[in-house]
Amino acid sequence: MSITTSEIEARPVNSDEWQQIVDLRRAGVTISGIATRLQISRNTVRRALSFDEPPGDHRPRTGSSADALVPAITALLDENPEITVAQLHRSLQWNGSRNTLAQVVRRVRGDRATRQRKRDEAARTTITSDIPRFSTSFVGRNDDLRQLRLSLGDNRLVTIAGPGGIGKTRLAAEAAMDFRRAFADGVRFIELASLRNDTLLPQAILDALGFDDPDMPERSAQESLVESLRHRHLLIVLDNCEHLIDACAQSISAILRNTTHVKILITSREILAIPDERVHVLDPLSMTDEHDPERAGAAMELFENRAGAAIAGFSITDASRDAVRQVCTQLDGMPLAIELACARLNALSVNDLAARLDDRLSLLTVGNRGGPDRHRSLHATVEWSYDLCTAQEQILWARLSVFAEGFDLAMAESVCAGGPVDTGAVLDLLAGLVSRSVLRRDVENERVRFRMLETIRHFGAGKLSADEALRLRGVHLRWCADLVTSARKAWTGRGQERAGGRLRENRANLRLALQTALTDRTEETTSVASGFVATWFLWSSAFSVREHRMWVTSFLNLDTVTETRAAQLSATLGVLQTMQGDRGEAGRTLDDAARRARTLGDEATLAFALQTQGLNTYLGGDFEAGERHLAEALRLYEQIPESTDLMWTAHIEMGMLCSSNGETARAAEHFEFVRAQASGADEKWMLSYAVYGLGLVALVSGRYQRATEYATASLCLKRAFDDTVGATLVIDLLAWAEAASGAGERAAVLLGAASSMWDSFGMQLYGSRHWVQRREVYESRARTSLGDAAYEHARHRGATMSMSQLIAYALNEKRPDDAGATPHSNPELSPRERDIAQYVAEGLTNREIAAHMVLSVRTIDGHVSNLLRKLGVTRRRQVTAALIER
Template sequence: MNESRAARPIGNLPVLGSSFVGRQRELAEIRRQVEAARLVTLTGPGGVGKTRLAIQAAGLTRRAFPDGVWLVNLAAVDDPAQLADAIMATLGIPDQSAQPAFEQLARHLSQRCLLLVLDNCEHLLPACAELVDGLLRQASGLRVLATSRQPVELPDEHVHIVDPLPTPKPDSELPAEMLSRYESVTLLVDRATAVQPAFAVHDGNRDAVARLCAQLDGLPLAIELAATRLRSLSVEQVADRLDDRFRLLNRGSPAAMPRQRTLRALMDWSHELCSEQERQLWARLSVFPGDFDLNAAEATCAGSGLPRDVIVDRLDGLVAKSVISARPETPVARYQMLETIRQYGRELLTRGGLTRHVQRKHRDYYLRLASECCARWCGPDQNSLLATMRREHDNLMTALEWSLANDDESAALELVSALRYHWTLNYPAAGRRRLDQVLNQVRDASPLRGDALWVAAWVARIQGDTKASAMWRHECGEIADRFADEHLQAYVQLFAGSMALFTGDPFDAARSLAESLTLLREQQDMPMVLMALFLYGQALTMCGDSPAAQAACTEAIALAEERGEVWARGLATLARGFDLWKNGDPEGNAAELARQSLRFTPDANSASAVLSIELLAWIAGSRGEHDSAARLLGAAATQWQSQGVPIDSAFPLFAQSSNQCRVEALDALGQPRFSEHFDYGKAHPLEVLSGPGGIPAPPADEGAPLLTRREQEVAELIAKGCTNKAIAAELVLSPHTVGGHVERLFNKLGINTRAQVAAWLAQHQDQGPPASRTGS
């Protein structure tokens, strides 16, 4: 008897028809949950692999259940009243009593120790909740593992959200051998070789494989359906046709349940589970290209049968049904759709004739958001404003593209101008492309175009493209004169002074900047007053007028402190230190000012961060500490590399001092020793910045946030100048996962660029015991 039981486990778990790929950590976690809780529910979107995962996990727990592991497929049960009968039939319980089926089932289970796997509960949730609650009360040896689009919602239920498989980024350009680390790619290869034995990932198709898995969101069913197409199509062809994925992925296994045979059938089933208002919201949310928050959903989707005050509940319903995924752990919860679910929603929106209306509301919301961020810039919230614009980048770009596609030129100009701080501090390269795009498409002269022109001149200047910057500034001047627009005239003078300063004419720069300051003060344009004072102070330094330079910088610092502003304050503090160093620094205060500027950098300004490191190097060189200067130059080189703009292009005025410091250190140390120190600083910026001459750590009671072990790893690699792709390769994570870690890291530390990470770590890396950095 015992030999028979050992040879053939009790229960009815099926043997999976194809290999089970990946999810080892999830299997271990589900097994632990089944041991700890009597009801565990696997939730997730359709096609994510809940059933196969439940079967695999249940099989691993067999030894704990002497009376077996039993799978009950509820997909074909339409009548909630037949739920108990279906379970009895699966367990082989003869219905020979006049008692209700539930009582017979409860009596049978009361003396047994078994695991009941209830698969596909979503369409019977009230009945499932009532039955499972009753059985668990009467059968102490019973455990239930359920799969459902949404939780059963019983008090002691443990919910395990099943996510799609990890995917590489479409543009990750990872070597073919590294793609196999992603479970979505492994699944594709496994299923593809079943229909096309010669299929393999190689350098010729690696990009298409990555694109295919990413565009299918790592959804196992979609990947399996795509794999069947590789019998007659190349992986490039399949990836290219995913814009029409519901037509393409329409050939599943005949043995599968009807709603699992095609991608459209899967989505149709999810749609049927939703209420009418949830369906409307699903369709309208499809205009979001990525994640979004509740305010955006309410502003974009309310109206026409969907009042604003019900959206929070309907959104919660879509999250519960796994149509939308939620990240409630962030300060403001974020929501997102898988691309397949989004495309289905777009079809619904198009059929309802509301596409243009909802897209316009989406654009209007993000135009308002950008304008509000710009208006609030000169205050204490700069870091959060930059984080908001970074977080909403995809939505902002979609709003811009819609404006251009629908000939709403004024809105396009207004939006691209309102994002000036986003371009200059978050994404200069992307800003340059977008500004060029808008200015090339919208050519009519107007003050709105003038605003976009001076922003474009600013971004081009940051990139070191003086020719383009001069061209945009010149046209802005023509518009300013044509419309007698004093605001534009002030900006023209400001950027004329900036251009003169950085091309080596400080006297002309000082004249232009003084004129711009007069106009900007009259207009009470405080952000640009602060910028002009910083530039004016540098020009006066180069003119040899140190007292006036110190006065300009001191004024800028006072105005910034008054408003709680840190971006210009960091630059002005740096400029004060530069002026003192340039004039011999008789009292030795320049280094402290550079360190003060560095301490401001975690809040808003990567430019002052790297320039402050440079200034510390120059000061060390002036003192004859050439080994320290070489290490600091190396640390600065890492930051310039992470910003993607060399000092020669971004700040040629300062580049002269940097180059001189380098030459003097080379002469003093010799090439081998200089390279040794420089390379050390480049590879270990944290040690250099936290060492002598760097940034002193703040008092231990400042309450700096503790990083998890994974965040610490990511931060240290960022500080070394690694890209997300390089970090992903080093830590064996997807670039998408790394991107999430970076975003959370920035929010936790209160920083906005990669260049600031080294400065923060240098200040705080020794605070708190390593054991406090737990989690991943």
């Protein structure tokens, strides 16, 4: 008995079939005719027509009439990942159903996302360093991002050039994040705006690289930089190079000549003008979409996005579109100018904004005829924003320009209050400047700091009179000196860690203050600056050993330095030279320091010089002279209660000398003394050295497991400080203990890392031959246990580790990037994105979410796209599982 199609039970249909059924019905085809044509039952046709929207797929796909377009769709997505279905429909000249095309596009996007996730999982671990992260979305620069990818593929140096406020830094940061997986050694993003001394450029790059790479005291910083990069495969981003253009050109040329796999991306208002340079000129954002002239361009898209952040629910309507276009046109599509203008929408309508901006621009253009058009527009926008500030906000804005990189509330109150700006008013004024987009508020380690964009900072500086600028530089210098003095007072107590953190976060301010003193060269500024640069431990918290030595040497060469300061500076310089293994120079410097101190009757400086002379001679192999100097220093310190920190270091150094002599009991006494004292004071830095010393005693005594335990405990303590010298010493000890215990591979990795770290600031093991010989014993053990090839491989692995990777390895910790992820591979959702994600998980449409959150549908569209990307999913129904997984 045969069964007709009309008697077949209705079955589910997919979206393609549903659309075909609907199209045929609309064309006048009967239900029976549709069933016959599509070879399905009439009941299935009736069921399909009962749905107002395409039903979900209930069976495997059998193909689509748009499948032949997959290659073309893929190519267009490669060119523009954000292309819409409507744009694809036009580009492909597709005559079929848009829903059919949309389904194929979704499948292609899903397949691409899956392949990308697999590539990410298989990719080598990469490293990112200080890449700026922005709370606002990236708008209007996808084409530039693609061009940068092509340019970096064919060139090793690419410059993003354009005027201030055009968006160079933002584009470079996006490129750094987007391209990071293409470089085995990752990406380093280095901000140069606060660096004022071009001679420090190679050292600043070295510091930011964080590789702890080879260097010798006799090498220049540039030579050390080249050596550190010789075998690297990474991308370096140098941001804001225009004020260091000659130094950048020289340094970059040297890097490119001496490396093969390093690529460099810079942002600058001025090009380098060297043969290797490929320039990418960053144009203003466009008013219309280049692919569809009927649609608004990136400038208006940015305006809507930033205005939506200022006023919840803002969207461009038919009534406001012309005014928005007028504003964006008058601002020449400059991103910074648009963002500053949008910040005014909390007080003005778009039409008012357009009218006031027009008047203000006309006035300011007349006053700046010599400047480029774009600079006129940017200057006018900042000037207009300045005029909208209160008189006190204007004064504070100008005064805040004295800071480099960043500052906090207390700093602003200390340096910038006075006259019409009372200390008590600074907090409210800062809040006002943040709300007006003049300041950027950052939260670092649960503390709020403020920053100015360089364009805004320069504008503020231009509002200061010469006398006011000179006065503020002096106040800023004294504040920096007070910061160092406070750190010195807290250095032997529980406030030490916070003091070290304050020095690190204000490194740029300290540099600026010292440069101010070297430029002014008055007796007062020299006295203040030389006093804080003579602080002996700044190399462990504010500067590298190399940079600290440079500053000390610079002030010693000034004829305005007093005899007392010269003695202190000489003693500090002797420490730095000793750590670098520059023993001959250190001996002469310390002799001079001791002579000056005796003449002055300065017993504190004399004790410091004698102590360091003891360390220097001991490392050189003269144990008897070393012990004599150290013993004399300890005797003097007993009479100087304020020199606790240096007295502890003398005990540590005496303990090291006793360990080398085989006097383990005496060594342990010195180390235990410091451990007890430091623990009682809740001090951590010298405690780490005392614990290290006890590990050294354990090693010499043959208690290798105990030595390992002490070394790892010391390393944990050192994490809170930028003490490369101490961390290197501990890593070497740990390597020796591992080798003695039979862990050859770990020993080889740690030995390679320690060797590289020593080279980063001086000679191996302070240039001490008897210390180097001790290491060679353990190196031999590790090499014998592994064999030459395996040993060299493991050693090279350690030599290329970053400090954070090395410490994690030394402490047997599991890092996220050990599994192939990067620190930014699971980005956090913003609070708004979390709210939207919950609504998506509940099944709400974008229009319903927009109604719930009082936002435009277009804004929600953008947020949903971003959160799907962040969650690593391609479909809305996958959001719930992704949230649970998080």
